[in-house]
Amino acid sequence: MSLITRDPERGARLVEDDPWIELDTDAPLPAAGDVVVPMARLAGVGDVPGRLGVRVDGSTDPEALVAALPRLSLIVVELPKFTDGRAYSLARLLRDRHGYDGSLRAVGHVLRDQLFFLYRCGFDTFDLAAGKDVDDALKAFEDFSITYQPAEDHDQPIWRRRRA
């Protein structure tokens, strides 16, 4: 597995050391470090040693995350299949409607040719599916230099940028 990130300043790059520790439903909290808990555990999790993240999937209702958003530094969204497009709307709702500005990470069946769209919907970190070429994937963000519609990366539809 290879973790890729992209931000507007530094572009796309490989993440060498991922600080996040994934916990399942019953695993005890570690003494130190940033932890990611499953959605089912989110409501019950008390103080954590470092930053807090949650793992959800595309079917999660963003409203169910609203109360916890101020505590969250990472939301991991599982894509069971790369063709399951719900994660894209979930990401946009979290960013746009609920103002979430922590990290959004796509995991699961994450492939090179979806990265451009995932990024535009507000994901900033991508856990590339096993066996996939990282160098290929890093190029994905360059596929298009033109985008027609506003999304989470900019708010200027093409018809307005044309007149700018």
Place this chain on the structure above:
Amino acid sequence: MYQYDAFDQRLVEERAAQFRDQVVRRIDGRLTEDEFKPLRLQNGLYMQLHAYMLRIAIPYGLLSSTQMRALAEITREYDKGYAHWTTRQNLQLNWPRLEDVPKILEALAKVQMHAIQTSGNCIRNITSDPYAGVAADEVADPRPYCELLRQWSTFHPEFAFLPRKFKFAVTGGAEDRAAIAVHDIGIRVVRNDAGELGFSFLVGGGQGRTPLIAPVIREFVPELDLVSYAEAVLRTYNRLGRRDNKYKARIKILVKQEGPEAFARQVDEEHARIKDGPLKLTREDVDAFRRFFRPPIYEVLPDDEPALAGALLGKQRGFSRWFAQNVVEHRQPGYAIVNLSCKSKDLPPGDVTADQMDAVADLADRYSFGGVVVTHRQNLVFTDVRKRDLPALYAELLEHGFATPNFGKLTDIICCPGLDYCALANARSISVAAELTARFDELSQVYDVGDLHLNISGCINACGHHHVGHIGILGIDKNGVEHYQLMLGGSSGTDASLGRVLGRALTHDEVAPAVERVVLAYLSLRATDEEPFLETYRRLGPMPFKEAVYEPHHA
């Protein structure tokens, strides 16, 4: 028509480069077929029975003569010299080779064309009224709105992986010539009581295995909210549409399950949050799109053209018949709308040869301001022909095989490629169309059968729109043998309705005689010579037709 600027041009070039890279990665194995499939589909590339099929987008059916020539050239160079107009106003190539597809995309990009989103579970090519811009009954030209929606939906990052495919149709006419009621979203341009422009949104129509007429979910969406409202509908669908069963994944199922009112409430709730955001249009935005669709500079001409009147009185009965059937009133005096029939005895319905495409391009330049429209009934239209030119144009259309006087008539058959090409089909459709055409060619000349839409699909997916044919024919598989269901009473017009199955399925050889019995029954049952088939059927119901087909000896 719309002209690409540097942004649009770069986008289609980058798309061609992206697809070229995807094909390389597929061929060298970095992409598996499962991973490649949704990517090639979003580029209109299907794997069919014998070969790949490439579907080229023709936004709202509108082509320039330059584009038509490029399509002819591509058809000649990369295919077998013929192609197929589809019911979504697109063009299909039947035999391209995978490794040629990037080259085809590059050739298309040179004339401001592409194959983006002509397939796959995304927003497809947006269709419209073939008479857009010239129809006498138009509230407003729908094409600027189509183009706005095209740009909004092109590579929309959120809606590339919807539960299922998604089709828009937009009409600006009082009469629906775009079949909006059987689309995922049908949009009708309307004016409210205050005289303001806006849109009536129909959502959740469709054909396929669960045919449904779309309910109106909002009577009036203000003009400047067009894009934000579409986004609200798509977001609601993307989140809530079923993904566990592809046969229940279209938006029509969601709208039906939730109920139109409840669905509309959820859309409205989403829309309220985004309508004043970046998608809110300004007057300037809309005007910029309108400018691309200004009418051509017409000559000031008398409407009663003496040359035309003379030709109609002349000896050429063929011309008079063609004029009566295929030529439609224009709103500009002295001009006419001409339907070019792509339904003849010589080719399968909707097929066109590269030479014909070149001829059409040439005729468009000489007779119709260099433009041509592909229709959802798989024909072509010249929207702006001087009436005085009609006799000369007729002669040329005749020469090139576009003058069959059957527009909107029995032999103007909508037909999918069927089992001859399609991997999904259960039965042949082209051979059925050929038999019907042969059988009715003479009959329809003897009798004035009037408007009669005959639609044929080779399977339940309904690419041939059988549910909305006045007479619909559906190919099914019955214990490994191709059979056909006959259905009557469908319509894709303003009074949209779905056809009902008449009786037991028929064998291939039984179809044409059965349809003939339906037509003969209609001719004997119609109240007047002017009563169209659909009215007779709606007046009398299926029984007399059922008897005619299944118990002909009683009739």
